[in-house]
Amino acid sequence: MKDVVAPSPLDKFLVGPSFHEAxxxxxxxxxxxxxxxxxNASVACAxxxxxDKFTEYTNTTMDIGHKRAALAVSSLRCFQISNENDLTTMLILSVAMITFAMHVKDGQPYLIAQYTLSIIKSQYQSLINFQSPMMDLFMCLISTETFECLLRSRTPAWRMDTSQRGKVVDRYLGLSYPLFPLLFDICEAADQLRSCEVxxxxxxxxxxxxxxxAIDQWHPSSGADFLVRLSQDEVVTIMTQARILCLAALLIIHRLRYPFGQHDNEAQSISQDIILEFKTALRITERSVPCTSLAYLAACFEVVGDDRRESALRQIPSIITFSKQAQAKTARLLTSIWDIRDLQTTFYWFELGEFF
Structure with missing residues (x-):
């Protein structure tokens, strides 16, 4: 890992090359x-x-990876936070284990994020004083939990106040992190709809x-040097990420109000806009947009017709580059929901969790 210059296996997580070296x-x-x-956590990730990148190393490295990951997860379970250095260690350890979990079959990144957030919640005052790199790791935990909660209509552990971060560019989420309190509100409403009376x-x-x-009116806000400090491709990626996440949130709200099979024209219009954003960004930057797998899922749930669905499946490796396991999970979820849509006339977004 230390001798890798470019491209680094870590590059796929980031919104652009400006963050690669650090x-x-x-x-x-x-x-x-x-x-x-x-x-242990870093060796497991490596x-x-x-x-994932070099299959000739699979047998040897995966054996090492699982052994080191087991040690790291054991450390995470019994880790005690006594000071800010401990908090930093726990953030790094947790994000590393999330990364590992997203690269192995039956990994549970959501549970790791949820557990860590529940432990560090009492350390909020220390967190808000952290510099951007550590806050980026914290937002990685928030986004991992939130995206899974959106899919399963569950309430996340934490409604993060992102207003105190200022106008920074998150290495994973670009300028989209202010959306997460609103995404929390969607999760909470979906959770209530899942269990309430009609x-x-x-x-x-x-x-x-x-x-x-609020989402419809939101626009990403950046510092004065945003366009100067970042390349054109990075700006495209960051702005596209924000638009995709906004559109996906609006689509999920639509499907919480109206079941699949009803008001489909509006849903398909948003879906097409999301897919067009992905294609445009790929054409301009020749790389995927990080942290948008859920948005692609939501858009493709609306796709009808065998040819269009086959096309959506073929595009997964270009759009979701995090890992082969993430690609397989996306394809599996899509085909599962398409099968349900073909068999069942109507069901709401908050009922999705019953089908996978």
Whole structure:
């Protein structure tokens, strides 16, 4: 890992090359420093990253990776936070284990994020004083949990106040991190819809429309040097990421209010806009948009017709580059929901969790 210059296996996580050197350097520092928890987690990550990229190393590296990951997860379970250094260690350890989990079959990144967030919630005042690199890791935990909660209509552990971060560019989420309090509100409403009586839905729908309006009016805000400091491709990626996440949120709200099979024209229009954003960004930058797998899923749930569905499946490797396991999971979820749509006339977004 320390001898890799470019392209680094870590590049696929980031919104652009401006973050590559610092991100790679921090990874190597964790790999060689004497803190055993971080060294185990970093070796586990290195193993799956290279196994994913170079299949000739799969057998050897995956054996090492699983052994080191087991040690790292054991450390995470019993880790105690006494000071800010401990908090930093736990953030790095957790994100590393999430990375590992997303590269192996039956990994549980959501559970790792949820557990860590529940532990560090009491450390909020320390968190808001952290510099951007550590806050980027924290937002990685928030986004991992939130995206899974959106898919399964569950309430996340934490509604993060992102206003105190200022106008920074997150290495994973670009300028999209201010959306996450609103995404939390969607999760919460979806969770309520999943368990409430039918006559209680109207009040929840009213709350959702308030969230819809806030997302519809939101625009990413950047510092004065945004266009100067970043390349054109990075700006395209960051702005596309923000538009895709906004559109996906609006589409999910639509499907919480109206079941699949009803008001399909509006849903398909948003879906087409999302897919067009992906294609445009790929054409301009020749790379995928990070942290948008859920958005692609939501858009493709609306796709009808065998030819269009085959096309959507063929595009997965170009759009979702995180890992082969993430690609397989996306394809599996899509075909599962398409099968249900073909068999069942109507069902709501908050009922999706019953089908996978």
């Amino acid at each position: 991100h790679h350097t921090s990874f190597v520092q964790n790999l060689i420093q004497p803190i055993p928890e971080l060294r 193993a799956v990253l290279f196994s 006559h209680e839905r109207d009040s929840i729908f009213a709350q959702l429309m308030g969230t819809h309006a």
